[in-house]
Amino acid sequence: MSVLILIELNGSEVSSNSRAAITAATQLSDTIDALVLTDDSTNAASVASLDSINTVKVIADSQLEHVSVGVASKLVAEAMAGYKYLLSGSSTYSKNILPRVGALLDIQPISDVCEIKSNNTFVRPLYAGNIMATVESSDDTILMTVRATAFEHSGDGGSAAIEELSLPIPEQKSNFISIQESQSERPELTTADRIVSGGRGLGSKENFALIEKLADKLDAAVGASRAAVDAGFISNDYQVGQTGKVVAPKLYLAVGISGAIQHLAGMKDSQVIVVINNDPDAPMARMADLVWETDLFGALKELNDHSL
Amino acid sequence: MKIIIPIKRVLDPYTQARVNKQTQLVDLTNAKMAMNPFCEIAVEEALKIKESGAASETIAVSIGTEKTIDTLRTALAMGVDRAIFVNTESDLDLQPLHLGKILANIVKREDAQLIIMGKQAVDNDNNQTGQILSGLLDYSLGTFISKFQLSDDGKSAEVCREIDSGIETRQLNLPAIVTVDLRLNEPRYASLPNIMKARSKPLETIEISSLGIDISPRVKVISVEESGTKDRASKQVQSAEELFSELNQLGVL
Numbered sequence: 074m075s076v077l078i079l080i081e082l083n084g085s086e087v088s089s090n091s092r093a094a095i096t097a098a099t100q101l102s103d104t105i106d107a108l109v110l111t112d113d114s115t116n117a118a119s120v121a122s123l124d125s126i127n128t129v130k131v132i133a134d135s136q137l138e139h140v141s142v143g144v145a146s147k148l149v150a151e152a153m154a155g156y157k158y159l160l161s162g163s164s165t166y167s168k169n170i171l172p173r174v175g176a177l178l179d180i181q182p183i184s185d186v187c188e189i190k191s192n193n194t195f196v197r198p199l200y201a202g203n204i205m206a207t208v209e210s211s212d213d214t215i216l217m218t219v220r221a222t223a224f225e226h227s228g229d230g231g232s233a234a235i236e237e238l239s240l241p242i243p244e245q246k247s248n249f250i251s252i253q254e255s256q257s258e259r260p261e262l263t264t265a266d267r268i269v270s271g272g273r274g275l276g277s278k279e280n281f282a283l284i285e286k287l288a289d290k291l292d293a294a295v296g297a298s299r300a301a302v303d304a305g306f307i308s309n310d311y312q313v314g315q316t317g318k319v320v321a322p323k324l325y326l327a328v329g330i331s332g333a334i335q336h337l338a339g340m341k342d343s344q345v346i347v348v349i350n351n352d353p354d355a356p357m358a359r360m361a362d363l364v365w366e367t368d369l370f371g372a373l374k375e376l377n378d379h380s381l
Numbered sequence: 382m383k384i385i386i387p388i389k390r391v392l393d394p395y396t397q398a399r400v401n402k403q404t405q406l407v408d409l410t411n412a413k414m415a416m417n418p419f420c421e422i423a424v425e426e427a428l429k430i431k432e433s434g435a436a437s438e439t440i441a442v443s444i445g446t447e448k449t450i451d452t453l454r455t456a457l458a459m460g461v462d463r464a465i466f467v468n469t470e471s472d473l474d475l476q477p478l479h480l481g482k483i484l485a486n487i488v489k490r491e492d493a494q495l496i497i498m499g500k501q502a503v504d505n506d507n508n509q510t511g512q513i514l515s516g517l518l519d520y521s522l523g524t525f526i527s528k529f530q531l532s533d534d535g536k537s538a539e540v541c542r543e544i545d546s547g548i549e550t551r552q553l554n555l556p557a558i559v560t561v562d563l564r565l566n567e568p569r570y571a572s573l574p575n576i577m578k579a580r581s582k583p584l585e586t587i588e589i590s591s592l593g594i595d596i597s598p599r600v601k602v603i604s605v606e607e608s609g610t611k612d613r614a615s616k617q618v619q620s621a622e623e624l625f626s627e628l629n630q631l632g633v634l
Contacts, residue, residue: 083546139549141521141522141551142512142515142522142524143515143519143521143522146516164545165524165525165542165543165544165545166544166545168508168509168512168524169512169522169524169525169544170512171512172477172507172508172509172510172512172513172516173512173513173515173516173522174516175478175509175513175516176478176481176512176513176514176515176516176517177516179478180478180599181476181477181478181599181600182477182509183600184506184507184508184509185506194603198506198608199398199407199504199505199506199605200392200398200407200503200504200506201503201506202608203397203398203607203608204398204400204407204605204606204607204608205605205606205608206602206603206604206605207602207603207604207605208600208601208602208603209600209601209603210599210600211598211599211600211601212599212600246520246521246553246554246557247521247522247523247551247552247553247554247557248551248552249549249550249551250539250550250551250552251549251550252546252547252548252549252550253547253548253549253550254546254547255546255547263545266633267633267634291634299563302563302564303563303564309527309543309562309563309564310543310545310547312563315503315506316419316501316503316563323633324628324633324634333395334394334395334397335394335503341611344633345628345631345633346613347624347628348615358615359612359613359615360611360612360613361613361615362613362614362615362616362631363615363616363617363618363624363627363628364615364616364617364618365617365618365619365624366617367619372621375620375621376621376624376625378621379621379622379625381625381629381634
């Protein structure tokens, strides 16, 4: 009944969503191994010091930097032999690879698990989180991604054994050209304690800078509604909601966001929600712990000028 | 080069999903339905490629009961050349693995070089079918794309992928599957004359039973509940000073 966790690395650091997957795995088994695909085997050190991991299985090859999903899924499928579960934290990394592993092993994967009810029964969101479904898998092997906001992030303190797997690397059908990393000095959206989020009400890209200014003042991440992204105020990686990122910070401050269903689904679990808007009837306002009904530009100026 | 666009009919995304307590399923009786928004973006991209002269034919495929034909007609009205309807007769709980197997069958039969589809359907939110299809066919895959450019020789495509850390650019050898993200394009509306013209475009029906694919559910939905968004007891504030003071008291600053 052992679990293998596909670990996502950011450089040599273990991603926070992988830490959530470890917590989820402890609810399924006492025997948890980690799998790392990397171009540099020294990256396995940070994985070996994670809590709750028995053995770190490392596939290291220079070709694995920016490897294609076709190659990655074949390697993961091979490393899976003998395990009952494969878990990974929900992210674009795991969502790219896991379903393709499912195709190779004839398994129906389960996306975005939020709760583990038993060894084959899980709760996952449908309809942008408006519906929570309890689902039961009849597959012998279970593949799933878990929501990073639904499980505690497991810490460090372990000393797992490291085992290098030497598997032949299959031929790639897609080649990496470049990556343009989002440049941000701010906290990462999905792990930030505080988020300042802007919507269509901001009116322009120039005005959206007021959101960024307030975020910097509060040491917060910047978020946006889909409407703000569609209008070109900010890039898609800042989008909070069903089609963007799901967040659950201590403070979510929404400015000029009316509150489409798909946006609310992405932030409804925030601890304290503040809404600044001139429309008291907007769906967003009903979700708020604190509402400031006012002209949002006046409010932003006042907030940016006022000392904390 | 043929392009296949798998599309899905879903509950209109601007409608609130409700649970039917008796069936323990989401109530779709008399509900307003629409083409999955990501599928509209996929259709638009396929049409653009065809209009550039790089594709010979665009084919929309959808799987479901007869009502699904409405959604295929919408794709035809947008400009797709022909449609394939896979008839499930009744409402089956088809999962991405089943859909992947059905689509793989059609992709091979049509010998399509490019499959463009939505990154996820906004009902079940699985985000899996494109990835599974690529695994079954062993084709190259570009998920979450915001840019697509076919090479001059038509043998590969350069795509930009919207991933958590930023934007990744890759070159995919064809045949390939791409799943589209929001910012790829702005889908067109069907004009009235095109809606009329769509009625006479070819639409082929395939009975799901004729494909010989095991469609027994692997993952069963046992129950569903509305989690919705709970209203909170909102407190009004009137100034930055008051807001910061409240937030300090709540200990979130």
